[in-house]
Amino acid sequence: MFTGPESVLPGPFRVTEAAARAVAAATVEAAELLQLKGIDPGPVSVDRRHAAAAFRSERYVRLDGEPLPGLWDPLTGDYRAADGWVRLHCNYPHHAEAACRALGTKDLAAAVAKRGAEDVQEAVLAEGGAAAAMRGREEWLAHPQGQVLAESPLVAWDSLGPAPVTGLSTSERPLGGVRVLELTHVIAGPVAGRVLAAHGAEVLHVGAAHLPALPGLWADTGLGKRSAHVDLRTRAGRDTLWRLIGQADVFLQSYRPGALAGLGFTAERLAEARPGIVVAELNAYGWDGPWAGRRGFDSLVQLASGIAAEAAVDGPRPLPAQALDHGTGWLTAAAIMTALRRRALEGGSWRVRLSLARTGLWLDSLGREEGSAGELDVSGLLTRTGRTTHVRVPGELPGAPPCWASAAPEPGGDEARFGA
Template sequence: MREILDGVWHTLTGETPGPVELTGAEDVLPGPYRVAAAATASVAAATLSAGELLKLREIDPGVVTADTRHAAASFASEAFSRVEGASPEPVWGPLSGNYRTVDGWVRLHCNYPRHEAAVCWGLGVPGSRDVVTKTVAGRIAREVEHAVVSAGGAAAELRSPEDWAAHPQGEAVASLPLVHLEPIDEAPKRTLFYSDRPLGGVRVLELTHVLAGPVAGRVLAAHGADVLHVGAAHLPRVETLARDTGQGKRSTFVALDTEGGRARLKKLISRADVLVQSFRPGALERIGFGPAELAELRPGLVIADLSAYGWEGPWARRRGFDSLVQMSNGIAWGSDGPSPLPVQALDHATGWLAAAAIMTAVRRQVTDGGTWRVRLSLAGTGHWLDSLGRKDPGSSEVDYSDLLEQTESGYGRLTRVRMAGGLPGAEPHWDFGTRLPGVDKPTWTP
């Protein structure tokens, strides 16, 4: 696992990581992919990045630690989320799932009404799973994918790794780095306010939805950032995921489809230090918040853009989710049908790696100045995971109970996975439990 972490850290910083201890075995998660190793390296990278910020504050970070069992639990955190002990609500919509076609398989993502409507419109069927199953069974997988995507929905054909490698988007993803971090404009150096936490006094504006972006914000909040999640009252949510990823964040609603809402967002950005966004690529640019506009509005801002399929290639603007990317890029390839990863590792790893990159960019902003842009994608993370090789697919029985804790939240008494990653100089933790969506004012705390 150490060589994996060394590679990630070199990509982020060009340096060798400081003192770090990685523990545990990879058999905590089943399947042939090295998901537990990737999870551990991602957690360690983010924690090391936080430690570097402590050094800027003249605080000794100590020896960073990351354990495979704790990392695996964090990568499945939504499965452990409980309110008053009740099991979490389903995260998949009635029409979401894998469907057999004439020549293979296709996955339809229907967790939101607009995506379900796109499936019905694109395939010319009512919202009945039986009807969708019958219709899809008589069509070619690529034809179904195209029909749904063209209608504004989200779908993916199950491709083999070889097919993906030869696909123009697969080629584009393979040519991109795991993390792209660069200065995009000049700006004065940042001065960190006094704090005994890595991100104390750092304001993070989070314009994200499931799942990678919210995970990144959750990690930043655990290291002391003031994270304000911006949503909209009219947009649907997957409550289990929103509740799980909202730890330590404030939550507000801003209607970006109105002039007043966009004016409010400008005020928030003008006082932010970091902007994390996972809108469909191009969406923020269309309403006046592209990288150039953001750099002008807030010189010195760290901008983190997360996407499904990367920022180059014919699918750069395509909607996508973890389960769809696994289908497209061959990770879910199986001779008897889709065989997905044991957890939504592309989402979670991208979130942790994004947090690591953001903290690295904040450090560079302090030492060098500049406005910085960070870019990652689920497909890029998938390419990285695939490059790590394979392991024995078997797994051991794992008890995660000691990694769970309870806290008060806007939803009631909440059970959650404790924050992963050890940082003796400032152990990461959330200052409060998840708040109800939209309960906070769209302003920064003093």
């Protein structure tokens, strides 16, 4: 099933292997759906180099041959504190403002240097920002949140109640006829939706004009989707979302726990409104424990969970890819396809939950390696869709080769409805 060298990325963690396994999980599930339709999927295989490139896809995307705005704001970074290191995530303006408020200055480096890392972390979080102090692996495993995660499954499953069997469409693509309503941001959730689109799902991404966005990421993760703006602060916006839920097969969301539920969009109410729906939810630190509601991003989880402390010399050592984001995204897509297959065989409404921190424990469980010292060779792995050059969909599925039919649309440029 796997081809290519076992390691093509630097660092002690087996990120190449994690990428290959996550891509394989989704591709195998797509093959299972084809078989259920009576279509021979052909031999599934995953090239490790291709999977690793997909885990760094935002690095290679180009628009008309030109690179897009970078992912990191100048204020985002690892800061030396009085007793260690802390990372501040300032890619969104409101997070940058929160960090400056918490520290009382825009000279973040000077302010952090005078305080303890945990103190900075908690002060920034209290202001509505995003931060994480670096701790070692053993510290994380002993931490209350690390202990909860160690007892949690990689993919948590819940039944949301009975519903009639919903058969698969006659489409020759694994997810043809499947409607996905995606309310996600940054990388993990959008990657999950992008994978579903690659296998034929109709994916409608719902955002809002007033919410911050990262254009460079959208060009990469918006491939194959449509995009509509809906303001959930208004009654009309919430009514629109309920209308879309009534037509959706999948509801995919990656907002901070409680954000959508606070507006009435709980998994249980979704299942009542749309029996047979598959609800997929992602977050940073897991769904139970003291940090369950804490906001976080891949780079923050790497520091908090001991990953960035592995082989650290003069400061945190990040993974060679946003592997927690991409890994969680691909595994979520696989879990959604499993739920859709179960729905076709036995009915029911289903919920799947994943988190970046739990994916981090899975990566940790794969062991260590010396890694590759060279730059990843992406020759032959790029293609062009419209004006966008990007990494091709990894994972060979001869019976229905995955692909994106369109480049990322203008954010909010489509109507809030299914059916192109």
